[in-house]
Amino acid sequence: MPRDRFDPALSGGTKRSRCPPPRPPSFMTTIDPTAFSTALLAWYDVHHRTLPWRVSPRERAAGLRADPYRVWLSEIMLQQTTVAAVKAYFEKFTLRWPRVEDLAAAPDTAVLAEWAGLGYYARARNLHACARMVAGEYSGRFPETAAALKALPGIGDYTSAAIAAIAFDEPAAVVDGNVERVTSRLEAIEAPLPGAKPLIRAVVEQLTPTERPGDFAQAMMDLGATICTPTKPACVLCPVRPFCTASRAGEAERYPVKQKKKAVPERRGAAFVAVRGDGAVFLRRRPGTGMLGGMSEPPTTSWSARSDGALGAAAAPFPAEWRRVGEIEHGFTHFRLVLEVWRADGEQRPGIEGWWSQPQEIAGEALPTVMRKVLKAAKIVAPAPRNSQSTETRKTAR
Template identity: 60%
Template sequence: MLHTLPEIARSAHAEKLLSWYDRHHRELPWRVSPAAAKTGKRADPYHIWLSEVMLQQTTVQAVKPYFAKFLKLWPTVTDLAAAPVDDVMAAWAGLGYYARARNLKKCAEAVATEHGGVFPDTEDGLRALPGIGDYTSAAVAAIAFDRQSAVMDGNVERVVSRLYAIDAPLPGSKPTIKARVVELTPAARPGDFAQAMMDLGATICTPKRPACALCPFRNDCLAFAAHDPECFPVKAAKKDKPVRLGAAFIAVTPAGEILLRRRIDSGLLGGMTEVPTTAWTSRLDGGLTVDHAPLPADWEACGTVTHVFTHFELRLSVFRAKVEKAVTDGWWEPVANLGTQALPTVMKKAITQAIPLAFATSPN
């Protein structure tokens, strides 16, 4: 049974963490610092939403340039709503998990058309928007609208599981951890509290070699007291990822144009640009030979590239051929322009395997 902490203990934990955050918070482009907040500055809901969507399963350092790019291209949510979807996908290329980009566009359109360009200010209202789940709705509600919403990401899971030495393995322990986060989240400064928990997990309470001596919870942490913080959170044994096989075909004309095509909107890498490949999926292998090439040519084997997705590993045999421009499924794009295309990382790997300098001078 989960016992509720006395209110005085919850308040003390929040005060310790917020005091630490006031001195040691990370400076992030989408964040309003504690000092700025004291002057009355508020976080922009568009900035918070955009950053939180980008940060899902992606590091802060990887997100920063994409966040800056999106704000330069589309300074407001209504600008993003009006943008061509292909432009959004191209700007997102390389950030991964492309369903996020498709949902980003749908959500922006919903905010613009159904809410007059203004984000709802409650968890329930935010959760009703396309692509926004429990985590993002809580984060935007707390950080942008000062709602007492319990925000839980991987960093928060780690901090709380160690603080209370929750020894049930993930993901089954998530409800227990979430209940503790609900208890701890204060009515005052809930957004700063949420960001403080994330910062603590990212900089101090790290997965390996946590800096416990610097942690504001060190005198309260049950895992620290037992000398085994790295044992938490407990995780269920991982299953080996299946390996899928396929082939990718890099067809280049004498004028330096490469054959590209657009994937269907649904499924893995939906709506993104690709070179012709065989019909691999997360469950099935595709063809591995030139028998599956998009057009007849003297195809040359260029080696294999490997890309790890969330649920499987893909190994693509790469083939290259010099061809005459022909009418086919797709379009011919100058190699010099590849940087403007919505090519996911796995396709960039395949192209680079066949044309090593393909992206050396491509515009970003």
């Protein structure tokens, strides 16, 4: 029978208050933690995913331990990003910067250029700041507890717990989206996310073993990614099906319960692609803070939710023979962006800070995905870069 142990709507969690939010009631799972972890780890030993940042159960049994640098790097990259998308970026980063000291010594522009396309660019800035702190203040050694790891830039509750468990065997409760789904089904939790998060964490804390906590965390993630999937979960193949309330009721797909999504607002703006006679494109660097901070872009207007702002050639950053060549759309977490794309060809003199990027250099620029869409709409074809160093020695042009 589904269990509604914690409902924020009943506890006042949906109302604004100056008081701290109420803590969930004390809760004890009816699942036997030892039996559960034994079944899950036996499955993981055979069916674990092979990932470039992981140490396999067999390697671990032979005495090999996870490299904290590689665990940290992968966990930062995996925030809001799929495993499939992260693999290639992880390989690039570790090939170019195999140690945290190497990453710490890299120029900001190089890190942003390698990160381009992965999204959520504040992660790249925090990643670099964290590497510098670990290399400088911690002599290249990551702190070994979740509490100490949380003091580093860009590391929150989930990431600190994951690093502590996987790299240092701390029995920390590691809760990502996969684990939330698995746990919601195990207990048939009726409270909707995100309000159910405290209850889910309480369950995971009780199930996490003191032996092999890192493998347990990765096993829960793998279970959610391969068996306990959002739709059509393969319950008949699940190693922990005997413990699962939702599966026994034949209602696994009902969970986790989620709040209805709000309509996504729209913002609009314009981007201006200036192309010189030799094919070079004029780019500039966005401010170091804020959305897409420090990334490269063709000049753009501000992004406004209002429709009466100045767009079109009148909003161009400098005089030129601008012509409208298209429009692109891009989805961010909290809004949808629509950009008019304008192009001008000739020997312009921008008169603003920026640089001319040659065709063979554009692919190596720190361009976020939305700006690559802009260039594509402007019919800019960027070949693969000859090397990935091009943005490190960029000169300013006016």
